Amino acid sequence: MTTVMIDHTKNKIHPHKFTLWVGIGSILMMFAGFTSAYIVKRNMANWQSFDLPGAFWYSTGIMALSSVALWMALKAFKQRDMRRYRWMLAATLVFGIFFILTQVLGFTQLWDRGITLKANVSYSFLYVIVGLHALHVLGGIITLVVMSLKAFNNRVRSYSVIPVELISTYWHFVGILWVYLLLFLIMIK
Amino acid sequence: MSTVITSQENAAVASYDLHHEHHHHETFISKYVFSMDHKTIAKQFLITGIIWAIIGGFFSVIFRLQLGYPESTFPWLEDILGHWAAGGKLRPEFYYALVTMHGTVLVFFVLTAGLSGTFANFLIPLQIGARDMASPLLNMMSYWFFFLASVIMMSSLFVQTGPASGGWTIYPPLSALGDASLGSKIGMDLWLVSMAMFIVSSLLGGLNYITTILNMRTKGMSMTRMPLTIWALFFTAVLGVLSFPVLLSGAILLLFDRNLGTSFFLSDIIVAGKILPNEGGSAILFQHLFWFLGHPEVYIILLPAMGMASEILSVNSRKPIFGYMAMVGSLFAITILAFLVWAHHMFVTGLNPFLGSVFVLLTLLIAVPSAIKVFNWLTTLWRGNIRFTPGMLFAIGFVSLFISGGLTGIFLGNSALDIHLHDTYFVIAHFHIVMGVASFFGMFAGVYHWFPKMFGKYLNNTLAYIHFWVTIVGAYLIFWPMHYEGLAGMPRRYYDFANWESFKMFGGLNEFISVVSMIVFAAQLLFVFNFFYSIFKGRKVTSQNPWEANTLEWTTPVRPGHGNWVGEIPEVHRWAYDYGKDGRDFIPQNVPIGEDETTH
Numbered sequence: 001m002t003t004v005m006i007d008h009t010k011n012k013i014h015p016h017k018f019t020l021w022v023g024i025g026s027i028l029m030m031f032a033g034f035t036s037a038y039i040v041k042r043n044m045a046n047w048q049s050f051d052l053p054g055a056f057w058y059s060t061g062i063m064a065l066s067s068v069a070l071w072m073a074l075k076a077f078k079q080r081d082m083r084r085y086r087w088m089l090a091a092t093l094v095f096g097i098f099f100i101l102t103q104v105l106g107f108t109q110l111w112d113r114g115i116t117l118k119a120n121v122s123y124s125f126l127y128v129i130v131g132l133h134a135l136h137v138l139g140g141i142i143t144l145v146v147m148s149l150k151a152f153n154n155r156v157r158s159y160s161v162i163p164v165e166l167i168s169t170y171w172h173f174v175g176i177l178w179v180y181l182l183l184f185l186i187m188i189k
Numbered sequence: 190m191s192t193v194i195t196s197q198e199n200a201a202v203a204s205y206d207l208h209h210e211h212h213h214h215e216t217f218i219s220k221y222v223f224s225m226d227h228k229t230i231a232k233q234f235l236i237t238g239i240i241w242a243i244i245g246g247f248f249s250v251i252f253r254l255q256l257g258y259p260e261s262t263f264p265w266l267e268d269i270l271g272h273w274a275a276g277g278k279l280r281p282e283f284y285y286a287l288v289t290m291h292g293t294v295l296v297f298f299v300l301t302a303g304l305s306g307t308f309a310n311f312l313i314p315l316q317i318g319a320r321d322m323a324s325p326l327l328n329m330m331s332y333w334f335f336f337l338a339s340v341i342m343m344s345s346l347f348v349q350t351g352p353a354s355g356g357w358t359i360y361p362p363l364s365a366l367g368d369a370s371l372g373s374k375i376g377m378d379l380w381l382v383s384m385a386m387f388i389v390s391s392l393l394g395g396l397n398y399i400t401t402i403l404n405m406r407t408k409g410m411s412m413t414r415m416p417l418t419i420w421a422l423f424f425t426a427v428l429g430v431l432s433f434p435v436l437l438s439g440a441i442l443l444l445f446d447r448n449l450g451t452s453f454f455l456s457d458i459i460v461a462g463k464i465l466p467n468e469g470g471s472a473i474l475f476q477h478l479f480w481f482l483g484h485p486e487v488y489i490i491l492l493p494a495m496g497m498a499s500e501i502l503s504v505n506s507r508k509p510i511f512g513y514m515a516m517v518g519s520l521f522a523i524t525i526l527a528f529l530v531w532a533h534h535m536f537v538t539g540l541n542p543f544l545g546s547v548f549v550l551l552t553l554l555i556a557v558p559s560a561i562k563v564f565n566w567l568t569t570l571w572r573g574n575i576r577f578t579p580g581m582l583f584a585i586g587f588v589s590l591f592i593s594g595g596l597t598g599i600f601l602g603n604s605a606l607d608i609h610l611h612d613t614y615f616v617i618a619h620f621h622i623v624m625g626v627a628s629f630f631g632m633f634a635g636v637y638h639w640f641p642k643m644f645g646k647y648l649n650n651t652l653a654y655i656h657f658w659v660t661i662v663g664a665y666l667i668f669w670p671m672h673y674e675g676l677a678g679m680p681r682r683y684y685d686f687a688n689w690e691s692f693k694m695f696g697g698l699n700e701f702i703s704v705v706s707m708i709v710f711a712a713q714l715l716f717v718f719n720f721f722y723s724i725f726k727g728r729k730v731t732s733q734n735p736w737e738a739n740t741l742e743w744t745t746p747v748r749p750g751h752g753n754w755v756g757e758i759p760e761v762h763r764w765a766y767d768y769g770k771d772g773r774d775f776i777p778q779n780v781p782i783g784e785d786e787t788t789h
Contacts, residue, residue, distance in 0.1 A: 012404055015323035019400045022430055026392055030434035033481070037438070037474055041453075046469035117451060121469040124451040128442065 020166055024173050027136065031129070031177065035184055038125045042188065048120040049189040052182070053113075055106035056130075059099050060182060066095030067175045074168045077161060085164075086151045092171065093144040096137060103134045126185065133181055137174050143167055223333075225325035226751040230332050231311035232643060235636070237339060238303020239717060245294035248287045250710050255279045257703025259685045259696075273351070281684045282371045285354035288682065289372065290346070292357030293380070295625065297387055298342070300490040302335050304632050305391075305429070308493055309398045309422045311639065315742035316416050318407025318759060320752045323400040327393045334390035338383045345379035353380035356682065358479055361454035361472045365446040368460055378447065381440050388433045388440075395433075398426035407741070409761035413517075414778070416740050416765040417510060420517050421496020424524045425489050432485035432528070439478030446470070473538050480531035487624050488527045492520065494631020495562060495591075498584040500765075501638050502566055504738045505581035506573025507774060509766035512565040519558030526555050536604040537611045545604045552602035559595050563588065574769070578736070579653035580638035586661045587630040593665075594623025597672065612682070615675025618668040626664045633660075633716070640720075641735050645748040646727030652719040656712050663709035670698050739765050739777045763788060 041047065073088030107127070110116075115123045147167060224230060251270070254263065255278075262277035273283040310328065314321055322328045345352040354372025355363035363369045364377055402423045406415070442453040446467075454475045455467035503510040510516060532540060532548040540548075566588045575581070597619040601607050610616060633656075640648050679692050686692040686699070734743040741761070745753050759779035767776040771786060782788060 015400050015404045018404055019324060019327070019396045022396045022399050023392070026396070026430045026434050029431050030438050033435035033438035033478055034442075037442070037453075037478060040474055040477065041471060044469075044471055046456075117449060121452050124445065124453060128445060128451075132441070 014162055016162060016166060017169065020169055024170075027173075028177075031133075031181070034125070034129050034132070035181075038129070039188060041121060041125070046120070047122050050110075050115050050122060050126065051189075052185060053106040053109035055102045055109055056182060059102040059106065060179065062095050062099045062102060063175045063178055066092045066099065067172055069095060070168050070171050074161075074164050077164050080159075082151075086148075089144065089148050089151055093141065093148055096141045096144060096171075099137060100134060100141070103130065103137075106130075122189070129181060129185070133174070133178060136177070140167065140171050140174055143170075223329060225321070225329045227310045227314050227322050227325070227328060228643070228749070228751075228753075230328055231307050233332050234302055234306030234310060234335065235643075237336065238299050238307060239720065241294050241298040241303065241339065242713070243717065245291050245299060246710050246713060248291040248294070250707055251279065252284055252287045252291070253703040253706045255284055255684065256686075257700040259687045282354060283351055284684045285356075285370070285682070286351045286372050286376070289354045289356055290342075290352050293342070293353070296357060296486065296490070297384070298335075298339060300625070300628050300632070301391065301429075301486070302387070304490065304493050304628060304635075305398075305422065305425055306332070306335065306394060307632075308418070308497060308635050308639075309394065309426065311643065312418055312742065313398055313401050313422060314405070315642070315745065315749075315753060316419050316740050316765075317402060317405065317410050318741050318754075318761060319401060319405035320754070320758065322397045323405055324397055328397050331390050331393035331397065334386050334393065338386035338390060341379055341383035341386060345376045345383070348375050348379070350374040350376055352376040358476075358483065359443070360479070361443065361446065361470075361475050362458055365443060365454050366458070366460065366465070367447060378444075381444055381447075384440055385437065388437045391429050391433050395426040395430040398422060399430065402426075407758045407761055410778075413514070414761055414764045416496075417499040417513070417516055417520075418493075418496040420520055421492045421499070424520045425492040428485040428489050428492070428524055428527060432482040432489075435478055436482035439475055439482075442478070443475065473535070476535050476538060477531070480534045481528075483534065484531040485527040487620075488523055490624055490628045491591075491631075492523070494587055494628040494634075495520070497631050497635040497638070498566065498587045499569075500740070501580050501584040501634050502569050502588075503766055503768065504638075504736050505576045505578055505584070506570050507576070507768045508569055508573045509768055509770075510565065511568035511571075512561070513764065513766065515561050516565055519561040522558040523555060526551060526558070530555065533602055533604075533607070536607045542604075549602060549604050553599065555602075556595070556599060559591075563592055563595075578637065579648065579650060579657060580634045582654070582657045583630045583634035583637060586657065587627050587634060589661070590622050590627035590630055590664065594619055594621075594627060598623060609678075610675060612680055613675035614671040614679050614681055617681050618671035618675060621671075622664070622668050626668070630661075633657075636720070638736065639742075640723070641730040641747075642742055642745075642749075644724050644727070645730050646723050647730060647735075648723045648727060649719050652715055656716045656719070659712035659715075660709055663705050663712065666705045667702050667709065670702060674698065734777075737775050739767060739775055741778055744777065744779055 069088050069091040073085050073092060076082075076084035076088055107130075110123075110126070115126070117124055117127050144167065147163065220226075221229065224233075251266070254266070263274075264277040266274035266277050266279065270279070270283070273280060273286075279287075310322070313319070342352075350371045352372060353359065353364070353376045354370055355377070359377070359380065363373055365373075367374050367377075402415075402419060442451075445451040446453050446455055450467075452467035452470040454472050455465065455470040456472075458465045458467060499510055499516060530548060530552045532544065533552045536545055536548075570585070597615070601610060601616065601619055637648060637653060640646070674692075674695050677691075677695070679686065679695060686695065730747050733745075733747055736743070741759060744759050746755060761778045762781045763776065763778055765778055767778075768774065770776060771783075
């Protein structure tokens with residue numbers, strides 16, 4: 001039985017991980033849809049370019065910090081250093097929340113500069129693209145909250161590394177997606 | 190458990206497999222309602238799809254009544270439809286609502302969810318040798334998101350102003366401006382929300398199908414030993430996962446335009462003498478986003494039917510499928526091309542003619558893999574020992590319709606011809622035959638063929654043969670004449686042609702089409718009766734492998750439980766098409782290769 005199982009599973013990626021990767025491909029297609037529409041629209045009349053708010057730079061730094069924290073959490077989990085895992089997971093969560101706060105701050109700065117949702121179609125795109133990315137981060141934050149609650153609850157004993165690896169992949173993905181979107185919005189405006 | 194397992198990863202996968210073999214005591218709710226068994230979820234998709242098909246089909250009967258008898262009134266219509274048909278005559282606004290909902294329901298709810306949802310769920314684990322999907326939970330959620338989408342879409346039929354009515358393609362500005370028409374009001378919002386739920390459902394399903402096929406195959410089931418149904422369902426899922434998110438992005442932008450005052454798709458519009466403040470948008474942009482999904486959607490509908498037809502043709506010809514690798518290759522080619530041809534729906538939007546010619550070329554290229562498939566189906570039939578089971582008849586019908594409808598695709602793919610034929614009945618005839626009816630035939634073939642596995646009963650054959658002959662003859666009688674109407678310039682989406690001198694001559698023909706469509710609809714009700722009657726009262730299946738087929742689903746018990754196989758999952762030693770080999774009628778996939786036997 002056991003040897004059969006090993007033959008059967010050797011070198012195979014865990015199905016949930018694979019599902020996540022395909023899901024990431026799907027999310028990428030949605031953003032590809034938005035950014036292509038953005039490029040097409042930009043070449044038409046009545047397009048106003050904009051400068052991104054300073055707060056978005058803070059967002060980027062915070063996102064990087066949270067990715068590092070989660071990377072350390074995963075490492076700690078694999079070494080069964082649960083104390084460190086708990087705190088690093090909590091740090092990721094806090095950084096994630098700060099990311100959302102800096103995003104809100106950024107939108108407030110934009111709004112004050114007259115770059116409002118309806119003023120020009122380029123601004124509308126900015127709000128939709130950045131806003132939907134923030135929603136994806138928010139999805140990650142909800143998962144992190146659930147995982148942190150489990151990690152800090154002494155009665156729950158889960159030693160499966162899969163959920164931690166799944167959230168890591170997703171979280172690094174939304175981080176990289178943010179950097180891509182930021183570069184996109186800076187270079188093509 | 191064991192110390193042999195080396196890495197954490199393997200341990201996780203192994204425990205995951207074990208978990209799948211573990212069974213719980215089930216209650217009625219967990220067994221039939223919130224079930225995680227892929228077979229039950231498949232039946233849920235199928236039955237929901239059938240309900241939608243009756244509703245969508247009935248809509249077409251109602252609007253065909255208007256097209257066939259524009260001058261008459263039918264007092265009973267008012268009894269059914271209320272103020273939609275005040276005085277027994279369908280109101281124009283609701284004619285458009287019915288046409289829109291007919292398209293939406295049949296394209297998305299029946300031929301996407303009802304077809305892929307049913308057969309991907311049912312066949313993937315059974316044919317690749319897995320106990321269930323990679324994630325049964327996501328799978329269950331996929332159905333319930335579809336259910337939610339269904340409830341929302343259904344509720345839009347009952348709002349005061351009626352459901353969406355701007356066509357299933359929901360082009361702005363009709364779809365973006367609440368005041369543009371009755372159907373642009375709350376009905377349109379419900380449409381968009383319902384479709385968002387539907388897209389989530391499709392994505393969850395698609396993710397699962399892809400992962401299951403790539404990760405959960407039994408020992409020996411290499412990719413090139415997979416039945417063609419699985420290949421087709423795999424490419425279908427890839428198309429869905431990559432194209433539906435783009436429609437979602439279009440739908441989100443549309444929701445912003447409708448409810449938050451943005452102008453992605455709106456510019457320089459005057460409604461009732463009032464200039465709207467929206468500026469800078471482009472309605473064409475929506476068409477690009479829509480058709481980037483919309484064209485792959487055609488293949489999302491068609492590929493499962495192709496896969497099932499391939500399997501059924503081979504089983505019932507008692508011959509190996511001709512050109513297995515060519516079949517896989519052509520599915521792959523169609524999948525790639527599906528993403529590169531969307532603008533052929535937009536030749537009349539002022540597209541740069543050079544760009545148009547590029548899309549003409551790419552579109553006509555699809556004829557190559559399509560022709561390969563048709564050639565291989567026909568050569569599979571050629572000199573076969575054919576058994577005309579109802580499933581087989583529908584599979585042959587599928588090939589016939591795919592050829593007839595595919596040929597008119599060559600007309601429409603040429604921009605020079607399309608500019609004349611665009612938005613005429615020629616287009617209606619083309620896509621109904623090649624995508625609508627053909628896929629329905631694939632779906633019927635699948636239902637007739639796998640019904641014994643689904644329910645452990647046979648469908649009634651006499652009713653099935655009546656169903657087949659009425660449907661195939663009826664389908665051609667309905668759509669063949671429409672080609673002539675279209676060539677004569679008769680436009681689609683018109684409520685009443687009696688006011689146009691040039692189309693008056695088609696009055697009799699329209700009446701004829703309407704009568705046939707009602708007969709064909711009645712034949713579908715016969716199928717629905719046969720379906721539900723046979724679940725309870727049908728002849729019991731006693732043999733494990735009633736069609737003498739090679740694929741793994743026929744190695745399970747007659748009515749497999751959750752987990753599919755009792756004991757070990759069978760190991761696979763050969764491809765799925767060893768029919769008529771070495772003097773043996775068929776050799777199932779789990780039979781080891783004999784000593785002096787050659788592999789295909």
